Structure formats: C-alpha cells, structure tokens
Amino acid sequence: MSGNVIGVPAPAVQYRQLLTGAARFTNDLPMEGLLVGKLLYSAHPCARIISLDVETARSLPGVAAVLTHADIPGENSYLYHIPDQPLLASDRVNYLGDAIAAVAAEDEESAQAALQAIEVVYEPLPGAFDPLEAMRPDAPVVLPGYANVIPSALFECGDLQTGFAEAEVILDNTYYTSWIEHAYLEPEGALAYVELDGTIVVYASNQAPHRDRMQIARALKIPEHRMRVVTPFVGGAFGAKDEAHVQIHAALLAQATGRPVRIVRTREESILTHVKRHPVIVRHRLGARRDGRLTAVQIEIIGDTGPYENAGRFIMGFAASVASGPYHTPNARIESFAVRTNNPISGAMRGFGGPQVCLAYEAQMDALAEELGLDPLEVRLRNALESGQVTPMGGIVREAGAVRATLEEAANNAGWRERNKIERQPAAHLRRGLGLAANWFIIGMGRGQDNAGAILEMATDGSVVLRTGAVEMGQGVYTALATMAAENLGVPLEAVRVIGPDTDKTLDAGPSAASRQTFVSGNAVLRAAAIIRRSLLETAAQETGLPIEVLSLKGGRLYAEGELLNYTIPQLAAKATFANRPMHADGYYAMEFPEELSTKSDYIGVGPSAFGTQIAQVLVDVETGEVIVEKIVAVQNVGRIINVGGAHGQMSGGCTMGTGYALMEELIVAEGRTLSDSLESFLIPTSLDAPEIEIRLLEIPEPYGPHGAVGIGEPALMSTAPAILNAVSDAIGVRLNRIPLTPERVLDAIEGAKR
C-alpha cells in the first residue's frame, strides 16, 4: 500500500555518503592537535584496590593527563536508573570492564606507555559468578550497599491454582540462553573538545545524544547548556550504545587538558567492557486442556546482569511483560529477577529481554503440541491473542488480529500443512525438520518516557530540512522520517535533507531504542508537517480563492479535488514565507496511553504491539551435530511499509542475527573473565552462514502509528532462534532447551535420547 512517497522503493537517504567513503564516523573526524585517549581497565573481576599511583605515568613524555576518580569534578557515575557504576573505580573493581584511570597523550605509543606506568595494587576478592549461587543469602555481596537480587517484575492475573487444577496436561521445563555480544562493526568511540567560549563538544557513536548531554554535564559539573553532543555516522549499535561508554571520559579529558581528545575502543576492549544480552534461566510451567487451550502459566526469569544495574531491572521487567507470548493466558504468575554477579554487565540488546522469553514460550508451545499429538500451528491458533484481551501484565492488546494473520501467512508460504511430504532423511547422516515460532513485542519504553520532538523547515524553493534527535544507526530512521515528511508536505523524497542529532540544533527525541523512533519521531514529524502544510494551503486558498478543504499537495504541485492547479509548491513556499506564515515548525509527540492499556506497569511493556511468525527449515547432520538453516519464512506485521528496502533489510538482518543466536554465538566467560574477546573467538554469521530468507510483511495498521506504522527492528529477530530450535527438535526427535545449538550440544541431545 503505497502513498506518493511512502512505500515507493527508494534508497536510504544517506546512501551517497556511505557509498563513497565520505561519511564520517567518530574515528574518521578530522581534528587538529588531537590527543589519543585511553582507559586503564581492571585486571581482576573482583578485587579491592589497595593503592593507585599515577604520578610516574603523568611525568612521562607526551602524556597530557592521567585522571583518576579523584579528578572528576562532578558525579563519578554513569547515572543509570541508580548511580551504582563509577566512571573511574576508587576502592574496588567489580568486573573486568571497570575503568580505573583515563589517559590522554600525544600519540598511541605515549598513551600505551602511560597505561603501563600506572601502578595499581589489588587484593583479589571472592566473586560471584553464577546467578543462582549469587541469589543465596550466603553469597558474596557483589556491590557493597546493594542486594545481589534485583526484583524486576511480578505480574499476576486470574487464579493460578484454579488454572493448574483445570489443566489436563502440565509441562515444566527450564530454558537457558547465553551472553550475546552486539558485534556492531564500529567499536564505541567519542571525540571531545572545548570551544573558545568554554562549551564542551562531544561527538559520540551513541543512541541517546540528549541523555548523553545530561550525563556528561553532571560528571563535568557544568550546566547542560555549556555542553553539546553531536552524533556523527554510527556503525551499528543494537542497544549497547544506548548507555554512555567512553563519551564521559573523553569529555573529562578534554576539560582537564583544554585539548581535543578521542577515545576509540579496540575490538577487545569493546567486547570486554560494553553490556551484553542477558543470559537467562527461564523456568516455564504451563498447564493446558487436551484441546491445547492454555489454562495457566507460571514463569520465573532469572538474568545474570553483572555487577551494575544498568538497564537490568527494566530488561528483566520487559521480559516478564511479554513472557506469555502472543497467547491468551487467563491465569498467570510471571516473576523476573536481575541478579548481580562479577561477570560482564548485561544490558540492552535488540529485543530487550524479549528474545530470551520467546525462546522459552515457543519451545513450550511445541512441547505442548507434541504432548497432545496436535499440530504446533493449531495449538498456537487456538490460543492466539485477540484484540481486547487482557495480558498478564494488565494491558489490553490492540490489533491482535495480526497474531493469527502472521501465523497463517507463514504457514501458507512455508508449506507447513504439507510438511509431512518433505524429504526427512535426504542422506543417511542428514535429518530435515521444520519449526515454527510466533512472537509478541511491545514498541516503546512506556509511560512518561516516550516523548520525541522533530523540526521541519521549508525553504522558499520548496525544499525541506528535517532536524531529528533520532540516531541513524543503520535501522533506516532518517529515511523513514524523511519519507513521512515528504509525503505530508507534497514534495519528492529528494527534496528533504536530514540533519541528525546535535543538541544545539535538534530536539530531544529520546533514545533510538525499543523500536520506537519510526513511531514517536514519525508522529512528531507528522505534527510539524501539519503546521507547514497548513501555511502552504492557506496561501493557496488565498491565491486561488478556493476553500482550503478542497486543496491538497503532492509531487510538488497543488491540486483541487484531484485536479492539477497552476501552482507549484516552490511558488507557494515563497509566498507563504513572505506572508510570514510559519514555515519552520516543531513537532512534539508523546506516546499516548489510554488508561485501560496498562494498570500495573508504569515503565515497561506499555505501548503498541508488534506481532510476527517465522518458520525455519533446517538440515541436521546427526554425525557431526552441525545444523544448516536451509530457509526461513519470516512474516511480520509492520502496520505500514514506509520504505520497502529498509523494512526488508531490518528483517533479513534480524533473521541472520537470530540465526547466530540460535546456532553459534556464545560469549565464553570463566570466573568473570571473557575468553572469547575477539571476532575470531566470538563468531557471528558470515555470508556463508546466513540462511535464505523469504520476507513477507503484513500491513494491518496500528491505530496510533504514523500512517499506521509500527516498529520492526527488534521484532525482526525474536522468532528466529525458537523457530530454529523447534526445527532442530523436529529433525532429531529430541526436545532442546539451550542455545546456542552448537554441534556438541546437538550431538549430546542425540546421544542422550539413545540412552
């Protein structure tokens, strides 16, 4: 369903810079007199710092500054939900990614020499490395002053006892997932300098520039208006750049030296320090009648969150919000915990707790189908959420028709109902299987947080500047916003230039996270566009003497009830400007939550829903345990396709990332030490590992979405791993409960079944 610009195939708006090498990422920005910034990271996952001596390092040639916790003018904290993570550790370190000192030097070699000259004496302490052990009362306290266990959410609905009493079958299983490294191609980096008027400027590869400004200003103890944060091109983020990484340290070093400083993490530093997707344990107890209808679910989610809270409470909370999946569950108890350990910090990564619980509920649906001898598709259809039903969290789901629609669309296009005809054993050592998984994701961050502003300006020639605080990190938000602006102002897409986040020029759009920007910034763009469109139409009405209601704009021209008039948008824009009508407009939008949408949660899991279904076909080598994903049929309701190439890219990228999650990606951590600290030990899919993906997008409009659109970035990934897991189970005839499905695990499962 395309408009004049919406849905019409077009390249990404920033394609030219990206394809010619002109695009400047943080590490590409030219700067005179630049110092190299580096951080000294902890040598131990859990230790007391007995002494810290930086005097020798400070005296080395070429060293401009060495900062410790004592040199931070403001708050020594990243300032998450609670200020529990220091920027520079003072008396103890709690994981290998803790920074202890920040160095700025004339060149790389001098900076390295300074790091080596810093003397730290540690007293190693017993750490907590297993979340279940860390939950015990006698476990070592990971962070003095804070409990190891962070209760994140508890949702209850109906009557659990009655629900399980009504059940004719009960399935009690536990599922496990691993830490996942984001592995964006651009490691974290920031460049900071001091303007002549004292303003501190930071360019950073980030997801939340306006929040960065607040955090940096507090550490530097300067007012926010003396602080400017700019986001240049960002080489992928997937959640890990949502929180500050090195931008505060770079700003501290620039403030201390008065000179420009750039910190760019090496790949190894990046993997060791930034947040990972939570490894979780999901205990899932499900009760159902013989006809497959669910009577009760009891779910407990435990996530290893590392030493600091970061977003752990919210991620485990969101996991609980969507843990029952796109199914009606009248009686439920869902509880989640983030548990502190001395392992890597866990935080936001594409899906925000959703992929972990999706694995559990979709494996359970297959287990239920198997137990009852029913078709897995039929079990899902019998339980599919319907519009108006209340979820365990207390929300009322809108447009749940997409659950059934995506299930049917996937089944019809993957040959699901004819799956008994596929060649199950194409060779003696090979087994083929098909697996299905649906998903439910909630767009946005919840009540009181989902605001966005956008600025539009039309010049006298009808061309448009769009200023957005939303970060383009490859998800296509610039293109989506420019497309909506063009559609609503009646100009071609090429007439819109996007200026990205710069706190001196753009409005706060909140973070580019939670698959929210198309929705919230899109709505903000619509509101700004409405003001300028009105200026144009009022001008046109005055010029033509026609009533404003009959006039419309498209393709750069004026129409009256579909009839082309002899006015162009540039003519109208010039006349409107000289008539002093507003041609520059701010649009503000905050996600609206009807009261009934949520009764129990203020901050997680309230917002528009996205639904999808994927079916994977796999081939398993039962001699080696290797799994080959032959094909994925991925169906997602996107409400409205804004740009078809961008939407498909999100799906194919999500499915491929999900394939890595299912089969190969696993951060190996032993006693708090990350052993897979490079891209040769933490493996992500290459072009040879990526499956064939058939993408089918549905356009069932979301009533509050801009032009009906709803987010796609995170939903794209959700179903892939459970679909593959269910397919492998189907192929080898053994239920599985842990990802990644490495060859060893697959062979173990096959061997275990023989015993």
Add this chain to the structure above:
Amino acid sequence: MPEVEIQFTVNGISRKICTAPHRTLLQVLREDLGLTGAKDGCSKGDCGACVVVMDNRAVNACLVLAARADGKEILTVEGLASDGRLSHLQQAFAEKWGLQCGFCTPGMLMSSYALLLSNPQPSDEEIKRAIAGNLCRCTGYSPVIDSVRHAAALAREAGHVW
C-alpha cells in the same frame, strides 16, 4: 626508527610517502592520506571493514604493512565514483539496500569490486565466498548479494563498465 619511503598509486594518483616500517597500509591511508573510507573494525583481519583493492586483489589493509604497498596500485572506496557519478557497483548497493549502518560498506564494496574484476558474472555462491571475510551485522547479507548480482547486470548492460 628509520622511515621507509613508499611510492604507490592510490585511486589513480601517484603518491610518495615516508613512514615508520611497522605502520600498516590502513594507517597510512587513513592517517597520512586522509582516506578514511576504509574502516578499522578489529585491527586484526577478522572483520573486513578495511578491505581495499591492491593490484586488483582484495586485501585487509590492516594486515598489509604499508611498505608492502610499494610499487602497487591501490583502489579505495573513495576511488569508485568518477566525476561525482556513482559506479554501477555503488548504484546497485543504493538501489538494493546493500547497506544499512554503512560501516562495513567500503570493505564490502571493495571485495565485490575485486570479485567482479576477475569474474564479471558471478553466481550467488561465488558472491557469498567473495564477501565471506566481510562481516556485516545489519543486513543479513542477502541485500548485499542482491546488490552485487544487480551490479553485474548493470555493468553487462553498459558493456562491462564498473
């Protein structure tokens, strides 16, 4: 440390530079010549973001000592367009959304360019193998493969002009 003198051609322009012998081709391109198109994603040849074409072959510039480029012809992403016009390869990546965040794109383009030089009509399998050393976390690769296939078709129509 004594410096070495290197004379090479970069994007059709003859260049002469002096540099410390331990520096890589990637460092020289980015820091000395200001050609920041090739990216440093891992510094050890795992990711392919730094791929450039050296004497018609794709190389990881982070693994090539600058001195090894002496007498060679180097092509970087900055050399693909001519007179402000995108090459067929670049045009194909734009049309088929063979890029998202764009950080892997310069390397992806140069690996594809080297493939098409030696094999103007590659099969999908050959394209996959040619870009197997270029990690991409955004696209899932199929849009990239579509782009290279499309580039081959565009070039064929235009008489094999890249």
